[in-house]
Amino acid sequence: GQNIDQPTEMTATEGAIVQINCTYQTSGFNGLFWYQQHAGEAPTFLSYNVLDGLEEKGRFSSFLSRSKGYSYLLLKELQMKDSASYLCAVYRDNYGQNFVFGPGTRLSVLP
């Protein structure tokens, strides 16, 4: 089966650092993606990990441990515009090579 877990909601303060965790149990794992989705808008790509370790992209970093079925998204120097839902998605190479999304974490950044 496919199971992806994320915290439902998180709150942080402007300028702070926040870590959003994602755990997964899926077959055919071939990469983990993070997407950002503002309310009423479509998801947009943030980062991608296929090997263990940390990938850094400006204020956003993502980490993957394949052996633990665990990833996190790290957001630094939080800005008000970072208030959004963050979706963790596993790319699997069975069942036609497609994506399984987690439930999303709604992040609220407070002044």
Added chain:
Amino acid sequence: EAGVAQSPRYKIIEKRQSVAFWCNPISGHATLYWYQQILGQGPKLLIQFQNNGVVDDSQLPKDRFSAERLKGVDSTLKIQPAKLEDSAVYLCASSMRTGGMETQYFGPGTRLLVL
């Protein structure tokens, strides 16, 4: 480069009525996906096309949902008859492989309300 186009953006229907959504993917993208996103949840894959062939429709409620991509470009998703629980945003996405990574682009979605 034009993005993924979807129409309509919003639709309100009564239960048991029919509805159809249209999607035009990014030019050259062979893979097209339809997702259902219920409020507060992540997107759930309904159907995946590779060109004009179905690759995965394991989560498509086939008694009421159907989709086609006849010429391997644009696609339509139909619900007939609609139920209250079909109220959701229907997202279309297309993808291509770049640098070993499958890059997926989403359209703006169609927000469906079933009364």
